[in-house]
Amino acid sequence: MAELFINQAKQYSTGRPTYPEEVFQFIASKTPCHDLAWDVGTGSGQAARSLAGMYKNVVATDTSPKQLQFAVKLPNITYHCTPSKMSIAELEQNITAESSVDLVTVATAIHWFDLPTFYQQVKWILKKPNGVIAAWSYTLPEINRNIDNLIRKTYFVDALPFNQPQSKLIMEDNYRTIDFPFEPVDGLENTGPFEFKMEKVMDLDGYFTLIKSWSPYQTAKDKGVDLLNEDLVKDFTHAWMEDGKQEKIATFPIYMRIGKVGN
Template identity: 40%
Template structure:
């Protein structure tokens, strides 16, 4: 899936909303230790820099080198390229070994993951007891989540949250252009934001100069390894 996001990597970091700091404060309160966090499928690092406010070291991984080139710099965040051919043992070693990670986060990238391959790695590296694994974004009501609930949603019943972002009309267009559906259609010769569509959107928005507050409906699941 790396190539799918390479062409839009440069605008991704500006177009996407930042995760609220209080989300990370809530999650940090659930882990007894705050040494290492792993943000899997980090993209440009929006979740990684939030975790870095509470954890001494954040390992932020992605299969897309182009996304990582545009990652948000932070002294506590270590961005690492993890190509799809990397073995499970290599990845576990890269993350510090088994039982070494206090918090694992995955944002909207989780729907691209091979969960049968990913979940066993989570269970290997997550600190036991006390380590927490978290998904955010997307409607995760049907996502398999074989982890013990920590009070932040459970399998089939994610916690519903709102995420706000002030944006101009141009910001809205950037958000659409950062989506995988837009890039996929473009590769197939279909322009989802043709001149006619943009004009209709601008009229519905209320004009190109108007700044609105967009509310993203988000869903979160957090859990720990069942002992």
């Protein structure tokens, strides 16, 4: 997974939206204790930063050292660059001991993971009972019909030859079909997906930065194809400036799976 985002690490840290506080309040309300959280695939630490305000300590890991260069530094966040596959011994060395984590989070990343291996790690490291795992991601931004039609064509048609099949789990299925072998947390009848919304004020340059943070954008670029070619930039610019406003509110749907381990 890491190699898909290495070359656009800076765009990722600046172009991606910030998850709303509502998401973390929802998650924190489902964990009986708030001592330790493990944020997996932390990237530039967007989720870890919010978790640090609700949990005493956060361990945030990623396989990309370049992504971690852009991560926010806070006294109760410990960052580790880890291998893509860790043994239980490495897990204990890099993260913490068995049955000692209150919460595992994965923001916009779980669809890239080797899920059977990762879930073994999650079940080993979470407190029993009632340790919680929450995994979520957002889909394409929504602004208005003309802009939205353009970005959907860009992603689902132009970028299709350069996309990874794992992306379908979120971009088309909204995490409905992803394997998620956990029990519903207290107060919920199932593990989701649960839907949230987040908003980001964007200008056109920021919108293009978001597109450049996509993994298929970088894959296409590596193959000599610019998804944001001159004609498409003109189309986006025309659609963007139809209302005369430089800045717009982009709404991103978020889909979350959340569950707990048993005894």
